[in-house]
Amino acid sequence: MEFKEILIRPDKCTGCLSCRLACAAAHSRAGNFLGAVAAGEKPRARIFVHRAGGKNLPLNCRHCTDPPCVDACVAASMHTAGGGLVTNHDRQERCIGCWMCVMSCPFGAIRDSGEEDPRAVKCDRQCAPGDGLPACVRACPTGALTYGTVDQFSASSREEFLRKWLQC
Amino acid sequence: MNLVIVGNSAAGVAAAEAARRASPRARITVIGDEGAQAYCRCLIPEILAGTADFSRIILRSGEDLRREGIEVAGGRAVEILPGPGRVMLEDGREIPYDRLLLATGAAPVLPDLPGRELQGVMGFRDYSDALEAVRIAGAGAGDAVVLGGGLVSLKAAHALKKRGFARVTLVVKSPHLMSKQLDPESAGLVGRAFEGMGVRIIFGADASAFLPGPGGGGVGSVLLEDGREIPAGLVIAGKGVRPRTGLAERAGGAAGRGILVDSCLRTTLPGVYAAGDCAQVAGPGGEEAPWGLWPLAVEQGRRAGLNMAGREEPWQPGGVAQNAVRFGPLSVISVGRRGGEEVAVRRRHPAPGSLRKFFFRDDRLLGYVFVNDIRDAGLYTWLVRSGRRVPGLGRFLAGERLPLEAMTWLSGRDHILREG
Amino acid sequence: MKSHDTAVRVMLDAARDQGAETVWDRHAKQDPRCGFGETGLCCRHCSQGPCRINPFGEDPQKGVCGADADTMVARGLVRAIAAGCASHSGHAKHLAHALHKWAKGHSDHYPVKDEAKLKAVAGRMGISGEGMETRQLAGQLADLALKQFAEGEAPLAWAFNHLTAGRREALERLGAVPTGIENTIAEMLHRTHMGVDADPVNLLIGGIACAVADYAGSHMATDLSDILFGTPQPVASRANLGVMDAGKVNIALHGHNPVLSDLLVRAALEMEGEAGEAGAAGINLMGVCCTGNEILMRHGVPSLTHSISQELPIFTGALDAMVVDYQCVYPSLVAAASCAHTRVITTMGMAKISGAVHIEFTEENARESAQKIIREAIGAFKSRKGRAVSIPEISSEVTAGFSVEAIVGALSKLDPADPLKPLIDNIVGGNIQGVVLVAGCNNVKVPQDENFLGLAKELLARDVLVLATGCGAGAYARHGFLTPGAAEKYAGPGLKAVLSAVGEANGLGGPLPPVLHIGSCVDNSRAVDIAVAVANRLGVDTDKLPVAASAPEYKTEKAVSIGTYAVAFGLPVHLGVVPPVLGSQTVAGLLTAGVKELLGGWFIVEPDPLKAAEAIFGALQERRRGLGLASRPW
Ligand SMILES: Cc1cc2nc3c(=O)[nH]c(=O)nc-3n(C[C@H](O)[C@H](O)[C@H](O)COP(=O)(O)OP(=O)(O)OC[C@H]3O[C@@H](n4cnc5c(N)ncnc54)[C@H](O)[C@@H]3O)c2cc1C
Numbered sequence A: 001m002e003f004k005e006i007l008i009r010p011d012k013c014t015g016c017l018s019c020r021l022a023c024a025a026a027h028s029r030a031g032n033f034l035g036a037v038a039a040g041e042k043p044r045a046r047i048f049v050h051r052a053g054g055k056n057l058p059l060n061c062r063h064c065t066d067p068p069c070v071d072a073c074v075a076a077s078m079h080t081a082g083g084g085l086v087t088n089h090d091r092q093e094r095c096i097g098c099w100m101c102v103m104s105c106p107f108g109a110i111r112d113s114g115e116e117d118p119r120a121v122k123c124d125r126q127c128a129p130g131d132g133l134p135a136c137v138r139a140c141p142t143g144a145l146t147y148g149t150v151d152q153f154s155a156s157s158r159e160e161f162l163r164k165w166l167q168c
Numbered sequence B: 001m002n003l004v005i006v007g008n009s010a011a012g013v014a015a016a017e018a019a020r021r022a023s024p025r026a027r028i029t030v031i032g033d034e035g036a037q038a039y040c041r042c043l044i045p046e047i048l049a050g051t052a053d054f055s056r057i058i059l060r061s062g063e064d065l066r067r068e069g070i071e072v073a074g075g076r077a078v079e080i081l082p083g084p085g086r087v088m089l090e091d092g093r094e095i096p097y098d099r100l101l102l103a104t105g106a107a108p109v110l111p112d113l114p115g116r117e118l119q120g121v122m123g124f125r126d127y128s129d130a131l132e133a134v135r136i137a138g139a140g141a142g143d144a145v146v147l148g149g150g151l152v153s154l155k156a157a158h159a160l161k162k163r164g165f166a167r168v169t170l171v172v173k174s175p176h177l178m179s180k181q182l183d184p185e186s187a188g189l190v191g192r193a194f195e196g197m198g199v200r201i202i203f204g205a206d207a208s209a210f211l212p213g214p215g216g217g218g219v220g221s222v223l224l225e226d227g228r229e230i231p232a233g234l235v236i237a238g239k240g241v242r243p244r245t246g247l248a249e250r251a252g253g254a255a256g257r258g259i260l261v262d263s264c265l266r267t268t269l270p271g272v273y274a275a276g277d278c279a280q281v282a283g284p285g286g287e288e289a290p291w292g293l294w295p296l297a298v299e300q301g302r303r304a305g306l307n308m309a310g311r312e313e314p315w316q317p318g319g320v321a322q323n324a325v326r327f328g329p330l331s332v333i334s335v336g337r338r339g340g341e342e343v344a345v346r347r348r349h350p351a352p353g354s355l356r357k358f359f360f361r362d363d364r365l366l367g368y369v370f371v372n373d374i375r376d377a378g379l380y381t382w383l384v385r386s387g388r389r390v391p392g393l394g395r396f397l398a399g400e401r402l403p404l405e406a407m408t409w410l411s412g413r414d415h416i417l418r419e420g
Numbered sequence C: 001m002k003s004h005d006t007a008v009r010v011m012l013d014a015a016r017d018q019g020a021e022t023v024w025d026r027h028a029k030q031d032p033r034c035g036f037g038e039t040g041l042c043c044r045h046c047s048q049g050p051c052r053i054n055p056f057g058e059d060p061q062k063g064v065c066g067a068d069a070d071t072m073v074a075r076g077l078v079r080a081i082a083a084g085c086a087s088h089s090g091h092a093k094h095l096a097h098a099l100h101k102w103a104k105g106h107s108d109h110y111p112v113k114d115e116a117k118l119k120a121v122a123g124r125m126g127i128s129g130e131g132m133e134t135r136q137l138a139g140q141l142a143d144l145a146l147k148q149f150a151e152g153e154a155p156l157a158w159a160f161n162h163l164t165a166g167r168r169e170a171l172e173r174l175g176a177v178p179t180g181i182e183n184t185i186a187e188m189l190h191r192t193h194m195g196v197d198a199d200p201v202n203l204l205i206g207g208i209a210c211a212v213a214d215y216a217g218s219h220m221a222t223d224l225s226d227i228l229f230g231t232p233q234p235v236a237s238r239a240n241l242g243v244m245d246a247g248k249v250n251i252a253l254h255g256h257n258p259v260l261s262d263l264l265v266r267a268a269l270e271m272e273g274e275a276g277e278a279g280a281a282g283i284n285l286m287g288v289c290c291t292g293n294e295i296l297m298r299h300g301v302p303s304l305t306h307s308i309s310q311e312l313p314i315f316t317g318a319l320d321a322m323v324v325d326y327q328c329v330y331p332s333l334v335a336a337a338s339c340a341h342t343r344v345i346t347t348m349g350m351a352k353i354s355g356a357v358h359i360e361f362t363e364e365n366a367r368e369s370a371q372k373i374i375r376e377a378i379g380a381f382k383s384r385k386g387r388a389v390s391i392p393e394i395s396s397e398v399t400a401g402f403s404v405e406a407i408v409g410a411l412s413k414l415d416p417a418d419p420l421k422p423l424i425d426n427i428v429g430g431n432i433q434g435v436v437l438v439a440g441c442n443n444v445k446v447p448q449d450e451n452f453l454g455l456a457k458e459l460l461a462r463d464v465l466v467l468a469t470g471c472g473a474g475a476y477a478r479h480g481f482l483t484p485g486a487a488e489k490y491a492g493p494g495l496k497a498v499l500s501a502v503g504e505a506n507g508l509g510g511p512l513p514p515v516l517h518i519g520s521c522v523d524n525s526r527a528v529d530i531a532v533a534v535a536n537r538l539g540v541d542t543d544k545l546p547v548a549a550s551a552p553e554y555k556t557e558k559a560v561s562i563g564t565y566a567v568a569f570g571l572p573v574h575l576g577v578v579p580p581v582l583g584s585q586t587v588a589g590l591l592t593a594g595v596k597e598l599l600g601g602w603f604i605v606e607p608d609p610l611k612a613a614e615a616i617f618g619a620l621q622e623r624r625r626g627l628g629l630a631s632r633p634w
């Protein structure tokens, strides 16, 4: 099965941060937004919305093929699991929170869990019940985030689009 | 094809697995003198501290590797014969190879001082070192001295404190900690954190001798050059490592500080590659190697493994000094070099005592040091690694705004946009 | 499921077939909702914003100005209360003007209809009226009413005169004493402006004062409506879409104020002939939302539908006009009507909808514009000829009209000397475990009527008497809860016995309905009046009574304000939709717990109707124990 990706259309991002809340909520103990807020939980979002030059760029783990974070993990916690998912959620107990992966991710997609004994957390796709749509994709009101497989042939058009987007 | 790898650790395992992926049919053997289980070397402080046992720090068990079709041969290689393509083991076995990788890592350097042979004076590199330190702790030692202010020394000191040593003293020659990685201000934050943990730090001093304890046999104190004597039932010397170049050199291979390799990680010996802490990569970006860094050992190991399997491609060095570490609530990331212009951002949020320093020249980021506030570190690491010019960089850094340029570059990596 | 109302479900299919959009479609398009707004952590009070605060403790934690989560949530909440208060009291002011204009001779369309009520209200407000003519007394009362809107020197009389002494003291202790309605609203807008009040507790106290001002406005609206249009008495009618009649000119009256709708009821009677000339079998007036409640209570005009299903009558093809005044009127009506012949007619200069027919309605020209409106509807009826019509044949019997006077009247048949005694005796004896006022709207986030029905079934079966207002009463009307039969079906044995006894004594030949429709949403004041009367009779404060309130499907700012005054008067108040306050633990904690120490009332937030019923029942039992009465387990 081909690994599905969270596809990003930065031009559609309004910077509403809904994806961040949904991501955090999906990773809460309550498992839903209002429940987590009501319980005073502090789950961490694993998607970021950067703003630069007047543009918004939502960004989370790209699940790289040769992930620098896996190379960097000195604890054999971060790994590429079945289907290409780069994660440490199933090896959390091994993570010592040394931030080697945080230092290595070119997308800044890994962060600390904020717990007393912090661990590294990232997009781990443990957020997609039922319809299988990741929480951030479900939460995005504008379609800046979608979920699908990569069209290999669109790489060049992608670059073209990007160049235009960044230039204007 | 018969591929043999000496060294069952970061570089060795990465090489074996990459070679297996590239060449499903090749015969792959890993020789290691630390037993069949490759482990996470950087986590031996957890063993010393008592926060993990061996099973928790296994990198790949012998069983894991066998499942991938990789044989593991326990034993020490003592000689290589590049002509016939053979590795001789200490126990007399001979292992033939078509391609050989040396991933022998580095050995700790013990200072050449009187008393260095005393029990309890040790380096801190292997699982066995951690076990030995735990044994000495169990025998009731309450005083420990750690020589050196580098990363390994600090990790050791932190672990000793957690293990329950009542008095831990760091003896540091330079005027501040982690002098290779940190500027004095950041180092000061680290120093204060260690003092907060109850670790005593003596700066500007060095050991001159190790003195036996009352019972004989084991070490009892450390004598400093200035004449001070510090009680110590355990002395850990974190004063650098020496790449294990012997196998290559004895076979006539060239070595500088490490085994010399070209950009494809080939040594000067035919069919022999080297990767990881034992290797020194020639060419731009590689001069400062060997790095003594786990991620680079993995990267090099993987490249070497692929190349041995027949895909000769250069390793994109881009290697820079980079380290991340956390001691309890204190987090430190240091990447690249210091120098050039400097921008510092000090904050009380998200953690008290947060400090972010950036060093840049001609709109290129040379390096950075983050203390406590580690957000987005990787973005900056890759800005350093790429050596990319970002007009107006200083302004962006002061505002800690991801520069548009960096975004362009990030996006250009083809990873971000998955849709046209 | 979108609605528990079968007629609504039939019409939703029709809407789908017609390709029409409804509130449910728009609701779906709004998903996903913004979590910042949902938790009250989005501020747009100045143009440095919008500012958001991350409820999970991440950045940002403060607005640009430095407002933190507590300030933001409190400011948002009290602004909602101010808006609710402005709505109810705007409605009241409109009535005061009508009475005033009649009293001063500027309009003859609004004569006093209920002189007894005029005297009673005047008496409560300290006007003796001895030897005064009706018009003179009405003039004095209207003057006094209008003065309530401006800043006065004493506590706002229209609220404080209708509270127990204990309540007045409690509010004074807290510093939640409004001295005028509009200055209180204005002050809340001032205080929530950027850089004014940033103390969440202080803001909430201000909000409570504003809710008390809302109570004054609501009470005034009820009082003046009764004076002008008659105090409701039990009346039989029907409710739901089946009340439409294809052969008649179907006119829906939607909104809130009887100032318009009562006049239309009169005008319709006069214009039957005109309708006949147009080929209609008559004029069929029907109510939607609280306008519907006003004319149901006083004239037995059937209710068409309520709240979120307000667009659906249009899709029958048989609705000739939807006449609206203000509040809860979806602007979408115009789009819904665009493919039908239905005329959407706005009537208030301050509440227009672009695309609608506007026929300005003022107190002076009331009769003419009422006629004009009906004529417009007759015209639409004519243009309907030949078009397909499909009316779901679904409607329920309804008995409504339970004003305080009507209830007391019914009880007095049991004990003419002391009408409250039978009620109190039955509460003490346990036949009635307590009284719950169920109010508020439908909310598209809740399957329509689900919480209303679930809550009532649980409470009635446990001998809790239910009073209903607004669209809550509408829900019970459409589902047959406002009938004697419902007492047989839903009421527990104790409650059934009481309802039967009252019914018998009144010669109804059956029990009273177990849910008493006491009016529109301003008529929540009627429920407070009953509570105050019982409390005074018992010599306790209202915060001791086994009385609670619930807005299980609320949506409006008015509901927030009503809920707040109910809490201020010491009632446990259930909300079935989570209000946007979760972003501040301080504010949420104050509302659900802290305020109980200060005022005796508190909010119970519980979306699940069964759990809510259990919580409310528990609160009633706590009160019973406090009074030394026998309590029951759930
Ligand atoms: C306490 C500690 C903490 C560290 N923390 C970090 C950190 O946070 N970040 C970071 O980047 N790096 C860290 N390092 C450094 C990191 O561990 C090394 O860079 C990395 O292990 C190098 O991997 P390697 O495979 O090249 O060599 P090694 O890990 O040294 O492995 C070489 C292996 O080869 C075996 N071997 C050698 N000679 C022979 C022979 N002749 N025959 C058979 N086997 C042989 C050795 O026994 C060893 O098992 C740390 C090191 C230590 C000791």
Ligand code: SF4
Binding pocket: C043, C044, C045, C046, C047, C048, C049, C050, C051, C062, C063, C064, C065, C066, C067, C193, C194, C195
């Ligand atoms: S008032 Fe304060 S919090 Fe609100 S928008 Fe302005 S700066 Fe932001």
